[in-house]
Amino acid sequence: MPKTNPYQAVPQGPPAAALKSPPTVAVIFLHPMCNMTCTFCITEDHFDVMSEDQARDLLKVLKKENFKSVVFGGGEPFAWPGDLVRLTQDAKRMGFLVQVGTNAIALPKGFESIASIDRYVLPLESLDSAVHNRMRFHKDKHHQLIMESLKRLRGARKSVTLSTIITKVNKDGLKDLALFLKKFNQPHPFIHAWHLYEFLPQGRGGRVNALALAIPDKEYMAVCGAVKAMGMPFPVYLRKDMYRSKTVDFFWYQRGQLQRAGMNEQGKVRDHYDCSCL
Numbered sequence: 531m532p533k534t535n536p537y538q539a540v541p542q543g544p545p546a547a548a549l550k551s552p553p554t555v556a557v558i559f560l561h562p563m564c565n566m567t568c569t570f571c572i573t574e575d576h577f578d579v580m581s582e583d584q585a586r587d588l589l590k591v592l593k594k595e596n597f598k599s600v601v602f603g604g605g606e607p608f609a610w611p612g613d614l615v616r617l618t619q620d621a622k623r624m625g626f627l628v629q630v631g632t633n634a635i636a637l638p639k640g641f642e643s644i645a646s647i648d649r650y651v652l653p654l655e656s657l658d659s660a661v662h663n664r665m666r667f668h669k670d671k672h673h674q675l676i677m678e679s680l681k682r683l684r685g686a687r688k689s690v691t692l693s694t695i696i697t698k699v700n701k702d703g704l705k706d707l708a709l710f711l712k713k714f715n716q717p718h719p720f721i722h723a724w725h726l727y728e729f730l731p732q733g734r735g736g737r738v739n740a741l742a743l744a745i746p747d748k749e750y751m752a753v754c755g756a757v758k759a760m761g762m763p764f765p766v767y768l769r770k771d772m773y774r775s776k777t778v779d780f781f782w783y784q785r786g787q788l789q790r791a792g793m794n795e796q797g798k799v800r801d802h803y804d805c806s807c808l
């Protein structure tokens with residue numbers, strides 16, 4: 531799953547305690563670095579590498595604030611200099627539902643059986659490997675890698691959320707991908723949800739490739755609507771702006787200071803602000 535610190539301004543926002551319906555999912559950006567260079571990547575380069583101690587302290591705060599689930603992301607969380615599996619074990623001991631959003635390149639041996647990871651969030655841009663690999667560069671075999679990882683996760687009955695970025699390049703194949711996923715989710719359903727993201731012209735990839743990838747909002751809605759009408763056996767979520775969700779808040783470090791972004795109870799974005807919870 532693609533990830534970033536999307537907000538440039540740093541106004542002071544309201545404290546989380548003021549929210550009427552507190553978010554339940556915390557996405558933690560561990561660092562900006564990645565072992566891939568995706569064409570649409572919206573990750574920004576200018577935030578800090580979180581230390582393991584900082585991440586652990588953040589988990590304690592999230593627990594106090596009654597978050598139910600944490601999603602470790604980046605950049606690529608398995609390329610983080612800290613020990614990601616150890617951190618997931620800490621999170622699991624604290625009672626969180628633990629998710630890891632990864633491009634799957636550096637998955638550890640036996641990843642499908644790691645007990646402290648409840649769910650993986652994996653990218654799949656197309657059923658057509660050439661289309662997928664045009665959007666995600668990794669020695670022309672990223673599609674194969676994802677498919678193999680999905681098969682292993684299905685075999686282990688490990689829960690997976692899939693993410694797809696809808697662009698000019700892959701929009702026409704979305705229905706084929708949906709048909710494939712319907713069948714692939716058998717005999718033991720393991721796909722928790724499918725997130726269809728609208729491409730955003732932001733970040734280190736998205737900004738420079740906007741012309742080649744962006745599609746009109748109407749077209750995004752039309753292709754996603756067609757998939758939803760297919761009656762998929764798992765929830766399909768449209769994400770026009772991945773950073774706008776009432777149930778999710780985002781956390782990262784910048785210049786040594788914890789940052790937080792999310793939405794308020796009116797559904798308005800709270801631009802990111804220095805978080806004083808640590």
Ligand code: SF4
Nearest residue numbers: 532564566568571633
């Ligand atoms: S380069 Fe690709 S895998 Fe890495 S953070 Fe960006 S979108 Fe995710």
